[in-house]
Amino acid sequence: MENLSAGVVMPGCGPLPILRNVSFRVLPGETLGLVGESGSGKSTLALTMMGYLSEGLVKLGGDVHFGGHSMFEAGTGTLQALRGGEICLIPQNAGQSLTPTMTIGQQIDEALMLHTDLSPRERKRQVVELLEQVRMPEPAVIARRHPHALSGGQQQRCAVAMALAGRPRVLLLDEPTTGLDVTTQVHILELLRELAKSRQVAMVFVSHDLGAVARVSDRIAVLYSGELVEIGPSTRILKSPEHPYTRGLLASIPRMDGARVPEVLPGYPPPLAGPRERCAFAPRCSAAKDPCTAGRPALDVRGERYRVRCHFRRDELDDPGSLVRPSTRPRNGVPASSLLEVRNVAITYSRKSLLSRFTGKEDRARVLTVDDVSFTVHRGETIGVVGESGSGKSTILRAIVGLQPPCRGDIRMEGSRPLDDRVDTRPLACKKEIQLVFQNPDSSLNPRKTVAEIISAPLELYFGMERGPARERAAQLLQSVRLTEHYLDRTPGQLSGGEKQRVGIARAFAAEPKLALCDEVTSALDVSVQAAVLDLLSNLQREMGVAYLFVSHDLATVRSVADRVLVLYQGRICETGPVESVFAPPFHPYTGALMRAILEPDPDRRPRVEIKDTVESAPPRQGCPFQRRCPHKPGKICDREAPPAQELANGHRIYCHLSPAILHS
Amino acid sequence: MRVATQTGPVNAGAASAGPGRFRRVKPVMRTILSRPSGMAGAVLVTFHLLLVIIAPVIAPYDVTQQDADRILEAPSMAHWMGTDSLGRDVLSRTMLGGQVSILITLAASLIAAVWGGAVGVSLGLVGGRIDEVCMRLVDAFLAIPGLLFLLLIVSFAGGGVFALIPTLSFFNGISVVRIGRGAAQSVAARDFITAARVRGHHSRFIIFREMLPNLQDILLVEWAMRWSWMMLAFSSLSFLGFGASPPTPDWGLMISDSREFLTVAPWAGFWPALFLSTLIIGINLFADALGKALYVDRENRAPG
Structure with missing residues (x-):
């Protein structure tokens, strides 16, 4: 040995x-x-x-x-x-470590050439074999593709295949699945486990x-x-x-x-050196x-x-x-008055074709990124929006703030006031009510401004504050996000990721909004920092009574903060309702698959993968959006007809052709 | 980690300087001067700029004073750099020879950076058809050999300061447009711009308070590069007889005048050529070091 x-x-x-x-x-x-x-x-x-x-x-x-x-x-x-x-290292972002100008086959072939003495023909066969081993569909086709034509999960697999080419005895993996969707993650991890066992490879998984x-x-x-x-x-x-x-x-x-x-x-953590x-x-x-x-x-x-x-x-x-402390989140029994209403919204990024502009008819070739999405946000509540990347989560947020006008449907504030499609034509008071907290704090704070200037911007804009009072208020706001006023004169570059995100939150709350849109606010942060930010958000909600639209791909995070949840697939709602109901059976097949793929640090729970991690670039023309990946597809009806909404208890709704009884099992 | 330890003191300096418009000047200058090439560039540029100011006072002779008895005289105690074909003192003329070109190109490069930057940033923000059309125009202009086009225009419009400054700044501004547009596009895609838009700030606020601070580094370096390019272009024009007009002392003109006598009196051409090239090399070195120093400064503000 x-x-x-x-x-x-x-x-x-x-x-x-x-x-x-x-x-x-x-x-x-x-x-x-x-x-x-x-x-x-x-x-x-x-x-x-x-x-x-x-x-x-x-x-x-x-x-x-x-x-x-x-x-x-x-x-x-x-x-x-x-x-x-x-001994092989697979880096964090495999997409960037693959050469963009060479096909996948060429790159694996290069590795084989260096580490084995196979003939070109044997190598060619070996390339296909390796791709097969990392469970690529149609390995021969993939071998001829360039990295950019593959999804993130596929790129990661190619990197694994390349590493395997040299028949390594040790594999070092540096954050190999970070940034991938849950289902993809589970697929890759499963693959690595099997390879380690079958090839007797020693693995270090960072x-x-x-x-x-x-x-x-x-x-x-x-x-x-x-x-x-x-x-x-x-x-x-x-x-x-x-x-x-x-x-x-x-x-x-x-x-x-x-x-x-x-x-x-x-x-x-303390500084490393010293x-x-x-x-x-x-x-x-x-x-x-x-x-x-x-x-x-x-x-x-x-x-x-x-x-x-x-x-x-x-x-x-x-x-x-x-x-372990029990959940202290108060769940409001009586629904408060509605704050934001999204009705049958459809959004597309493609332009209308010339012909349809003349005829005024709906363009059938147009791909709707988001279709027929309706939901209501009540005062002071948190709505979680979950789905894989490309499910249209962020697009909906963009429509609400007026960056991406919907092509159908409407968005209303407080029941009656319709919001203009475009942010530039909305009145200032309206913009003040809805604030955004961004996913990436590195990009959402201007690196050239001090924290005081950053937080003062909304104060000066909405409340006409002078520089002095704005600075004082900024210091107060910093305190409410648990930062001291020493931070006022620092630039974002001098802050850690968690601190930056807090400044971003303080800036959003400076406007005293009624609704805060949180776009994957914790996904760029370390777990311990993530917990602190979530805790902060729920405290702020309790103090200020703000409502959140909380978008995340992480089901567990949504589970811990949301009152009600929307599960999106390809821009269509699959399931909606109170968290307790949505995250318990009966499930929509998609929610169920997501739930079972969740990775939790619990040795007794093994995530199961039921759906392929293929990325669909566009939803199907008709029928159920999930038809191609559904593990329980009952029949042709899914290809033809859009699934009906099935009402269950507590406003829990599942869009599926299968009956709740079947979905329950 | 090595970088982090280096940045320690610089960072502390930046933090203690507190907020203020010029808080970056000191650390940036320190970084420039800490490199040999940056130091050389700074020294050369400072030397030439100082000369522009004090040359009229310290020049030993009147630059236009001709002396028929002392034509093409070799360097001596009376004329340290010798005399030219009209018996004028080469030292005095060389000292003052940069005055016209430096002032004109400084002005023209500033104008170029401002208009090019403004148009470029606006195009980057507006996007769409207008941007598309303007950028094709820019491409077309950039495809024409610059000096040839300059010559064409100057030969029609005649030389002189008032024709030269607009022409030079127009052509150089075009490449600034390109740079400014690219930079503006990349900044405009960042989330903090989206944040400002969604909050409902005026475009004036977004451009001047959010974007410009992130563009100024790029535009500053670009301005320095344009200045050096213009010095070369202006001197070439003078050499060809379209720039400064005699009897104004000007390096390009002096080199041109000395051309016929290069074998007998090399000093008349050597000194202005040396001064011109040291200035251009100096600007280039300085611009290069400036770019690096600004980058280092940005990185220092982003430890870890």
Whole structure:
């Protein structure tokens, strides 16, 4: 048996260590999940395992052993043969790591040429075989395509196929599924698991997503601020973690059972570099006691292949049960008055053809991105909108704010007032009522303005405030998003991702809106930060009585914040109703498939994949939008007729030809 | 990480400078001067600009004063750089030779950057048919060899400052249009512009308060590049007899005058050529360092 071990590695910046005494070993056929928040040194560690140090880093001590080789002492020739051959790294964004000018086949062929001595003809066959192994439909066709013609999930598969070309014994995966849809994620993870087992490949799976890690790993290592804090069998870590950080991390993940609100892990990780005389987690640890600040704990062996870096044992810490708190979200029994009404809205991005403009007839060739979407948002409630990428979630938000005029239907505020199609023609008071919080805080804040200027803009615009009072109010708003006024003179570049998102939220709330549209507001953030932002949003709602339209691809997040949910597929509503009803049977086949594909850090729950992760570029001309991917398709009727709305209890509605009784099972 | 440690002090400086229009000047200048090429560029440009101001005071001779007895005299104690074909002092003429060209090109490049930037940014924002048509026009103009077209226009309209400034700034502005449009398009696609639109700000606010701060770096560097290009173009025109008119001292003109006597009196052509090329090299080095320094400054504001 081949033995791989990564020894003590300490690269650092001059005398400042980035990674401290990280050591573990991975056996063939075994998968180690490496978890940590952004900035914990995950990616540096992954690169170090390849024997590569990023610019400016030096090795302070330790070594990486692979087979009989030391990755840091091996010659360039040996390293070149090892990298890409025996040991392979699959980077986070495979789409960007594929060469855009070469076909997939050529790229895999190149890898084969380098690492095997097959003849061109054998290689050609091998290319198709590899693509087949990563479960590509029509591998021969895919081989002739260029990367841009493939979906994100397919690109990721190609990267895996390329990595497999060299028959690696070790695969390093750096956030391989981040940014993909749930169903795609599960497909890829499933694939990786099988490959690792069947080919006896040792895998190191680096991710911040505990759900994904739980799915593939035999063992899990938790990295915090450049050091391992806990490493052991995944079942044990997921079920009864010992280290307070791991416990906090697990508690901050929203769960589908809805029994708990994600717990907020207070504070931020310390800077990686710098001297360290105490437990790195102590400042954020709720169980911190004197010894924690006095000395740095050692990685304690606690059972077979299980080590924890904490001064205390599990039973010496607080009862972990206290971390679970029941949902405190008040569900309003009486529906409040309606705030926003969206009626039969259809949106298209294509222009009307010349002919149909003359005849005034509806253009049949036009693709409607969103069709026949109706829903009502009541005062102070949260509507969750879920669906995969391309389901038209963001398009609906764009229509509501007036960036993308709907081609049919109308949008009304407060029951009667219709909103103009275009934002430029709406009165200012109307714009003030609806505010947007964006997905990506890097792009939604002007990098050239200070936080004070950013938050003052809506204050000056809507309330005619002068610079001085606006600044004071901005400071207050910062406080309500739990930032201090020291932030006023900083520019967005000086803030972390979570801080930027808070500034974005403060800016939206500066307008004192009635409705806040949240477009994937947490998807760019770390889990612990995500929990803090969700917590903040629900507090603000309680204080200000604002309604949210909360768009997300993450069902668990929506589950934890929303009162009512819309499930969208291809811009059509599949299912709608109160969260409790929608996320419980009977399901629309699509909701059901999404639900079962959810990745949760629970070793007992294995996600199932029922639907193919093919991306449909356009909805079918007629019939049910989900007809091509539906696992329960009853017959031809789905291709011909649009599914009827089936009313169930509590305003729960499912658009499907199947009866609720069948959907229930 | 190496970058992060470097940025530490710079960052602290930027933060302590507080808000203000010119808070970036200091760190940016420091970065420019920290590179050898940036330092060289800054020194050369400063030297030439200072010369423009003080040359009239310190020039030892009257630049138009001819001396029939001292034609094409070699460098001596009386005439450090020798004399030209009309017996004029080469040193005095070289010192003042940049005055006309530098002032004209500075003015013209500023005009070019402003009009080109304004049109480019507007086109980037307006988009659609107007943008399409204008950009094809820009392409057409850019396809014509610049100097030839300049010559054509100047030979019709005649030389002189009032024909040159508009012509130079028009042609150089066209390439600024292209740059400005691209930059505006990429900024306009960012979410904070959408945010401002959705909030309901005036387009004036969006352009001047949201977009321009993000475009000024690009336009500033582009202006410097245009200036250097114009210096070359103006001197070429002077050399060909369409730029500055005699007896004005001008480098291009001086090189042209000295051409016939290059073998007997190389000094008459060498010095103006040296001054002209050092200025152009200086501007280029400075523009290059400026671009890099502005980039570094932006990155410093975005640690991690």
